[in-house]
Amino acid sequence: QVQLVESGGGSVQAGGSLRLSCAAYGLASSMYSMGWFRQAPGKEREAVAAIAGDGATSYADSVKGRFTISKDNAKNTLYLQMNSLKPEDTAMYYCAADSRWKLLLSPAREYSYWGQGTQVTVSS
Numbered sequence: 001q002v003q004l005v006e007s008g009g010g011s012v013q014a015g016g017s018l019r020l021s022c023a024a025y026g027l028a029s030s031m032y033s034m035g036w037f038r039q040a041p042g043k044e045r046e047a048v049a050a051i052a053g054d055g056a057t058s059y060a061d062s063v064k065g066r067f068t069i070s071k072d073n074a075k076n077t078l079y080l081q082m083n084s085l086k087p088e089d090t091a092m093y094y095c096a097a098d099s100r101w102k103l104l105l106s107p108a109r110e111y112s113y114w115g116q117g118t119q120v121t122v123s124s
Helices: none
Strands: 003-007 010-013 018-025 033-039 046-051 057-059 067-072 077-082 091-098 118-123
Touching: 003 091, 018 033, 018 091, 018 118, 033 067, 033 077, 046 067, 046 077, 057 067
Parallel strands: 010 118
Antiparallel strands: 003 018, 018 077, 033 046, 033 091, 046 057, 067 077, 091 118
């Protein structure tokens, strides 16, 4: 019954910004850990940012200071504000959710629910 739907991806030049959204259905975001992951062709899926049900956040070192994860519990919607984008940020970005508490940024295998992804392409 849980469904995650990402949107907001696109093509942008280096230094630009994008805001990704993830609409969650069938879950209360206030009760779930949620996160953003990304995967480039031929590479492992990596954790980008995560937010706990209570709002605590964590980030990959590569995006600290540039990306901000947030959520609107009333709308069950997760966001990823991406600023100062770099070509190495190019990837398919996925929204994920899990009912279990997570201390820090957890790997993809720890998440139960996934969206289909939205492509982010950053050109130089």
